Amino acid sequence: xxxxxxxxxxxxxxxxxxxxxxxxxxxxxxxxxxxxxxxxxxxxxxxxxxxxxxxxxxxxxxxxxxxxxxxxxxxxxxxxxxxxxxxxxxxxxxxxxxxxxxxxxxxxxxxxxxxxxxxxxxxxxxxxxxxxxxxxxxxxxxxxxxxxxxxxxxxxxxxxxxxxxxxxxxxxxxxxxxxxxxxxxxxxxxxxxxxxxxxxxxxxxxxxxxxxxxxxxxxxxxxxxxxxxxxxxxxxxxxxxxxxxxxxxxxxxxxxxxxxxxxxxxxxxx
Amino acid sequence: xxxxxxxxxxxxxxxxxxxxxxxxxxxxxxxxxxxxxxxxxxxxxxxxxxxxxxxxxxxxxxxxxxxxxxxxxxxxxxxxxxxxxxxxxxxxxxxxxxxxxxxxxxxxxxxxxxxxxxxxxxxxxxxxxxxxxxxxxxxxxxxxxxxxxxxxxxxxxxxxxxxxxxxxxxxxxxxxxxxxxxxxxxxxxxxxxxxxxxxxxxxxxxxxxxxxxxxxxxxxxxxxxxxxxxxxxxxxxxxxxxxxxxxxxxxxxxxxxxxxxxxxxxxxxx
Numbered sequence: 355x356x357x358x359x360x361x362x363x364x365x366x367x368x369x370x371x372x373x374x375x376x377x378x379x380x381x382x383x384x385x386x387x388x389x390x391x392x393x394x395x396x397x398x399x400x401x402x403x404x405x406x407x408x409x410x411x412x413x414x415x416x417x418x419x420x421x422x423x424x425x426x427x428x429x430x431x432x433x434x435x436x437x438x439x440x441x442x443x444x445x446x447x448x449x450x451x452x453x454x455x456x457x458x459x460x461x462x463x464x465x466x467x468x469x470x471x472x473x474x475x476x477x478x479x480x481x482x483x484x485x486x487x488x489x490x491x492x493x494x495x496x497x498x499x500x501x502x503x504x505x506x507x508x509x510x511x512x513x514x515x516x517x518x519x520x521x522x523x524x525x526x527x528x529x530x531x532x533x534x535x536x537x538x539x540x541x542x543x544x545x546x547x548x549x550x551x552x553x554x555x556x557x558x559x560x561x562x563x564x565x566x567x568x569x570x571x572x573x574x575x576x577x578x579x580x581x582x583x584x585x586x587x588x589x590x591x592x593x594x595x596x597x598x599x600x601x602x603x604x605x606x607x608x609x610x611x612x613x614x615x616x617x618x619x620x621x622x623x624x
Numbered sequence: 625x626x627x628x629x630x631x632x633x634x635x636x637x638x639x640x641x642x643x644x645x646x647x648x649x650x651x652x653x654x655x656x657x658x659x660x661x662x663x664x665x666x667x668x669x670x671x672x673x674x675x676x677x678x679x680x681x682x683x684x685x686x687x688x689x690x691x692x693x694x695x696x697x698x699x700x701x702x703x704x705x706x707x708x709x710x711x712x713x714x715x716x717x718x719x720x721x722x723x724x725x726x727x728x729x730x731x732x733x734x735x736x737x738x739x740x741x742x743x744x745x746x747x748x749x750x751x752x753x754x755x756x757x758x759x760x761x762x763x764x765x766x767x768x769x770x771x772x773x774x775x776x777x778x779x780x781x782x783x784x785x786x787x788x789x790x791x792x793x794x795x796x797x798x799x800x801x802x803x804x805x806x807x808x809x810x811x812x813x814x815x816x817x818x819x820x821x822x823x824x825x826x827x828x829x830x831x832x833x834x835x836x837x838x839x840x841x842x843x844x845x846x847x848x849x850x851x852x853x854x855x856x857x858x859x860x861x862x863x864x865x866x867x868x869x870x871x872x873x874x875x876x877x878x879x880x881x882x883x884x885x886x887x888x889x890x891x892x893x894x
Contacts, residue, residue, distance in 0.1 A: 416726060
């Protein structure tokens with residue numbers, strides 16, 4: 355087992371919930387005060403980190419919101435890495451994958467240069483396309499299986515001739531690979547009934563679960579059907595924490611703290 | 625039909641071949657002279673652009689080789705965009721895709737900020753995940769169908785219950801979408817026999833074809849089976865042009881020119 359995965363299991367036992375805080379710094383949704391800052395992406399994330407670092411199990415950083423600003427966005431991403439708490443599990447939500455030669459460059463950037471613990475990856479091109487990520491002994495590859503968007507029906511949920519949907523074949527192929535102990539899978543909270551089956555196929559793997567909150571996923575059944583002895587879940591909340599509705603007499607920082615505490619409680623385990 | 629696609633058809637008729645020049649500036653393969661430059665990625669690409677811009681139909685820029693250097697790499701990517709010839713078709717080989725909200729950020733960066741004509745995309749998450757790219761009226765989404773790597777067997781070539789392999793379902797789903805006229809597909813040159821079938825399914829779409837040269841694809845049958853009335857092919861050569869074996873009495877620049885001319889001749893049509 356990858357050391358970092360053991361550490362998350364410990365942190366889940368200690369903090370007693372599954373909250374992964376998603377950082378999606380969207381300039382289009384920021385208030386004037388944040389937009390007036392020199393580095394709004396960093397400041398936006400810093401505010402959330404300060405209110406969540408004693409609670410969160412993991413952070414999922416949505417790379418697109420940095421890349422959209424080009425080199426200036428990546429300067430902010432590089433700066434952000436210094437602010438993220440090292441005891442938490444740090445996920446680059448980048449959804450990369452290419453032929454080996456090229457995937458190696460991506461792995462180098464996210465694992466070596468930025469020092470993320472994990473990255474999200476597209477499985478479409480097959481096992482060899484992800485090997486440059488999988489070869490890192492103490493890093494985690496989080497492979498898209500069944501995503502939370504409506505388009506999951508187009509391919510992921512389509513039945514294969516060998517039996518089962520495409521996402522099952524993805525889970526089966528990678529969980530039977532020699533790199534199985536460095537792998538997690540993305541399964542959306544919008545598909546709670548599928549968690550039961552997935553836990554039969556892979557009792558021990560961690561699942562990264564987006565789609566709670568704004569996307570309407572069912573938290574209670576996700577936890578009931580998805581948790582396992584090692585924890586087994588990282589449940590991501592991005593917009594539900596980052597963009598709280600204004601309330602009279604409360605600052606943005608106070609509202610963020612309330613949401614972090616709220617979601618950790620909703621996910622509380624004994 | 626997207627204006628830019630009509631322009632490529634014209635350029636193919638005029639220059640009489642299908643050559644797409646791939647720019648993969650790999651620091652690990654550059655000579656000492658290039659490595660001593662302040663901006664080696666830009667200088668490497670510039671050398672190749674200078675020797676190919678009167679010949680090439682398209683340029684495919686491998687984003688990973690810039691991203692691997694973080695903000696400094698993206699500064700060079702931004703600078704490179706100024707050097708690429710606007711009459712050619714400019715492809716960001718980025719292989720992105722995410723839920724809509726996030727894909728929008730990627731589309732904004734590659735289409736608006738960098739002004740690429742096209743981007744390569746992963747189909748796994750379904751049509752809605754690519755809509756933010758597809759909604760650009762005069763930009764092209766190049767969707768992975770059947771890639772040139774061995775791992776294509778893992779999922780892309782697996783049979784679906786509805787009949788045909790997964791890559792066929794990808795082609796069918798997107799070519800029947802309302803955005804069909806802004807779409808191209810990636811099909812590797814390592815699979816020449818599949819081109820016959822693909823042309824039956826989609827007679828009119830362009831195919832971006834990697835895998836010629838280093839990866840051993842069959843050029844002659846690719847052209848015979850893949851071309852159509854509008855041209856129908858963009859055949860990419862990266863390493864075969866960028867890293868020519870040294871020859872006594874010839875400079876690197878001369879060798880690059882020779883390889884560009886060589887590949888354009890190999891792909892020559894009447």
